Amino acid sequence: MFRTTLSMLAIVSFMFIFSCSDSSTEPKDNGDTVTDIDGNIYKTVKIGDQVWMAENLKAEHYRNGDAIPMVRENNQWVALTSGAMCSYENDESHIAVYGLLYNWNAVNDSRNIAPAGWHVSTEEDWQTLIYYFGNDQNPSAKLMESGTEHWTAPNASATNETGFTALPAGYREYSAGSFYNLGNYALFWTSTEVSVSHANMHYMISAGSQLAPVQYSKNYAMSIRCVKD
Numbered sequence: 001m002f003r004t005t006l007s008m009l010a011i012v013s014f015m016f017i018f019s020c021s022d023s024s025t026e027p028k029d030n031g032d033t034v035t036d037i038d039g040n041i042y043k044t045v046k047i048g049d050q051v052w053m054a055e056n057l058k059a060e061h062y063r064n065g066d067a068i069p070m071v072r073e074n075n076q077w078v079a080l081t082s083g084a085m086c087s088y089e090n091d092e093s094h095i096a097v098y099g100l101l102y103n104w105n106a107v108n109d110s111r112n113i114a115p116a117g118w119h120v121s122t123e124e125d126w127q128t129l130i131y132y133f134g135n136d137q138n139p140s141a142k143l144m145e146s147g148t149e150h151w152t153a154p155n156a157s158a159t160n161e162t163g164f165t166a167l168p169a170g171y172r173e174y175s176a177g178s179f180y181n182l183g184n185y186a187l188f189w190t191s192t193e194v195s196v197s198h199a200n201m202h203y204m205i206s207a208g209s210q211l212a213p214v215q216y217s218k219n220y221a222m223s224i225r226c227v228k229d
Helices: 002-024 074-078 092-098 104-108 123-132
Strands: 033-035 041-047 050-053 118-120 185-193 198-205 214-217 226-228
Touching: 050 123, 104 185, 104 198, 118 185, 123 185, 123 198
Parallel strands: none
Antiparallel strands: 033 041, 041 050, 050 226, 118 226, 185 198, 198 214
16 A cells, blocks of 8 residues: 555656656747837747747837838849848738848847847747757757748648747849748848858748858848847
8 A cells, every 4th residue: 555655656756857847848838919119019929038020010110210222123122231121022911921021131120029028039039949959850840830822832841839920921032122922931130240241140931940050141031030138
């Protein structure tokens, strides 16, 4: 009887410890939101110790109220030396789902593109996020929206189990101002500069990736995700 009681206590203790350990690694959809200067409301998600926007930024003004220029013409885009934004292929119907695309100068502007209490994700933020997944060989799958409503088929590996909901908003390239890969690529600027002409970004594709940092020209237009301070 005594031995049986001890066994039952050991099992209960193990289940309690396992339950606590397991729950600590789960993403937390805390139901919170953040609102930008324009009144856009974004879902947020807690992953590890970080709180990320679960949607792409779509702010059209810096935090102080100054407008971010919407640049549509290709020849103007490639000549930019200051912050600017655009919608994919200049089609504003994309903004509601995919957000806006910004060049890096908009990321780096001292007027601040992120909502109060938040910042554009840094390289350190991304490394913390990657570290959260440990030895996972395809961490991007846990960040990408599953299914093919927005991602090109088959998008078979995506689970979005973190709730990050990465969407394939595509990008605008720097040399001709052309748009590419809506439905195929999710590209996110970091605020981390690596040279006069380049900054770090991270990207995801339906085939999956290691989320390693890549250096891109600052005149590319990409999506932005912000992290809570």
